[in-house]
Amino acid sequence: VSGRNLEILKGRRIPLGAGIAGWVVANRQPMCNSDPRLDFDALKVEVTDRYKAAIVVPLLKDQDTLGALAVYSSELDGYLPDHMRLVEAVAKLASDAIANAVHHELTEARALTDVMTGLPNSRALRHRFEEESDRARRHRDTFALVMMDLDGFKSVNDHLGHQAGDWLLREMGKLLCTQIRSSDFISRYAGDEFVAVLQVGPEEARELVRRMQLTVDRHAFNVNGSHIFMGLSAGWACYGTDGDT
Numbered sequence: 011v012s013g014r015n016l017e018i019l020k021g022r023r024i025p026l027g028a029g030i031a032g033w034v035v036a037n038r039q040p041m042c043n044s045d046p047r048l049d050f051d052a053l054k055v056e057v058t059d060r061y062k063a064a065i066v067v068p069l070l071k072d073q074d075t076l077g078a079l080a081v082y083s084s085e086l087d088g089y090l091p092d093h094m095r096l097v098e099a100v101a102k103l104a105s106d107a108i109a110n111a112v113h114h115e116l117t118e119a120r121a122l123t124d125v126m127t128g129l130p131n132s133r134a135l136r137h138r139f140e141e142e143s144d145r146a147r148r149h150r151d152t153f154a155l156v157m158m159d160l161d162g163f164k165s166v167n168d169h170l171g172h173q174a175g176d177w178l179l180r181e182m183g184k185l186l187c188t189q190i191r192s193s194d195f196i197s198r199y200a201g202d203e204f205v206a207v208l209q210v211g212p213e214e215a216r217e218l219v220r221r222m223q224l225t226v227d228r229h230a231f232n233v234n235g236s237h238i239f240m241g242l243s244a245g246w247a248c249y250g251t252d253g254d255t
Contacts, residue, residue: 014084015057028052030066031078038075040067042094046082059084065094067101071109079104126176127183129204130197138195138207143249152250153207154215158186158222160202161241166233174233181231182240189222212248219244 011020027036029052030044046061061082069076079101083089122134130138142153160182167175179202186196186204195207210218226242247253 014059015055018055018057019053022053022055024049024052030064031080034066034068034078035075038068038070040065040094040098042066043088049080049082062086063088065089065097067094067098069101069105069108071105074109076105076108076112124198127180127198129183129187130195132197132199132205135195135197135199135205135207138197142207143254146249147254150250152211152248154210154212154218154246154248156206156208156215156219156244156246157199158204158206158242158244161243163202163240166238170233170236178231178233178238178240182226185226185229186222189218189225212251215246215248219246 024032026032029049030041031049032052034041042065043063046064050057061084063083063086066078066080068078081097122130124131146153166178183198190196190206193209197205199205208215223242223244226240230237230239
């Protein structure tokens, strides 16, 4: 959003098919000189300016509809064909830029995500460790790094197959996530190893690890009708107390 009434319009959502912009996105077709109030009504906003003309064009990239670019005027009674051509040219450039940004964001997210479990991967762990160590160094704070290894996981793959093993890793990831706070971080490091970065000191780390081990010990994983119990081996160290790398 840019121009007058920016604060009123910024962050608002318009339903697909509603107003001019919603219709343009739904139908992938531009509209020119419709009544701007159709959009303001759909957005459920009150504007003091009397807008008289609108151009709304879809933002398209190949088969994807990314959104719409809308221009409203309280001065012109109607936009001319030259205006439409200009806005469509800008929309083409904007579509390319937005599509590239979305693709880059998705690529970055995939590069930092473990495909099997959906958890952050070892690369993401390195980024997070650097962020936390920098923060702890500046604020003279500490945090705990916990490494966890599943006990008996190989036998699951050997006796029930790798598909069952993959399912078990996903479920284990979900279970471990229930034991940490939203400000903490857990990743699948490799194989059956998980690593957590926790905002706790040495004593809290010891208690948290004990609780995570008990939770895993008592949890029955239902794999193909069989109840499987796993164990969790864990070791931990605290930044500043045990080391800083």
